[in-house]
Amino acid sequence: MDAPDSPGSHGPPGSSSSPGSPDTDGMLAEQLLRLTRRLHRIQTRQLEPIDITPAQFRLLRTVASYDAAPRMADLARRLDVVPRAVTTLVDALEASGRVRRAADPDSRRVVRVEITDEGRATLRSLRSARRAAAEEILAPLTTDQREVLGGLLSALVDGMPERRC
Numbered sequence: 001m002d003a004p005d006s007p008g009s010h011g012p013p014g015s016s017s018s019p020g021s022p023d024t025d026g027m028l029a030e031q032l033l034r035l036t037r038r039l040h041r042i043q044t045r046q047l048e049p050i051d052i053t054p055a056q057f058r059l060l061r062t063v064a065s066y067d068a069a070p071r072m073a074d075l076a077r078r079l080d081v082v083p084r085a086v087t088t089l090v091d092a093l094e095a096s097g098r099v100r101r102a103a104d105p106d107s108r109r110v111v112r113v114e115i116t117d118e119g120r121a122t123l124r125s126l127r128s129a130r131r132a133a134a135e136e137i138l139a140p141l142t143t144d145q146r147e148v149l150g151g152l153l154s155a156l157v158d159g160m161p162e163r164r165c
Contacts, residue, residue: 035137042136046129050122051096057126059089060098060119069102069112098122 043054052060062078063070072090076083090113093099098119104110115123138146 039133039137042133043130046133047126050125050129052122052126056089056093059086060093060115060123063099063113063115064123069114072111072113075113093119
């Protein structure tokens with residue numbers, strides 16, 4: 001934790017009123033973490049009736065985003081996870097009929113992952129659940145506040161290193 005009189009502090013000891021001060025940044029980071037956890041809980045609750053986890057949803061969305069069936073290694077790289085994590089998620093999605101493994105025509109060692117019709121139908125349901133979760137979390141905000149928040153979030157996302165998931 002930063003001391004109140006540490007370099008970069010912009011006010012009297014203990015103050016947190018200056019933008020960019022360690023105290024303000026720490027408070028904002030904590031609020032973002034709390035909001036992220038809350039959104040995750042709401043989304044998990046919305047996904048339960050569909051019988052899918054947020055991680056499975058993310059993988060299913062990622063598979064659907066490719067023009068051609070991706071390799072397991074492609075999915076691990078895009079999701080920034082170890083290949084074993086992708087295997088576990090694909091196992092669960094395959095068991096539910098939402099994806100299927102397919103052999104690569106050019107290499108017998110490569111496994112590709114294809115989304116099924118059931119997977120596409122699930123994605124449609126998931127998009128509705130995601131909208132409901134967003135509506136729940138954004139309910140306290142006015143339309144103007146939502147627009148400001150959207151601009152601020154865009155600035156944060158656009159300022160981050162590129163990730164495609």
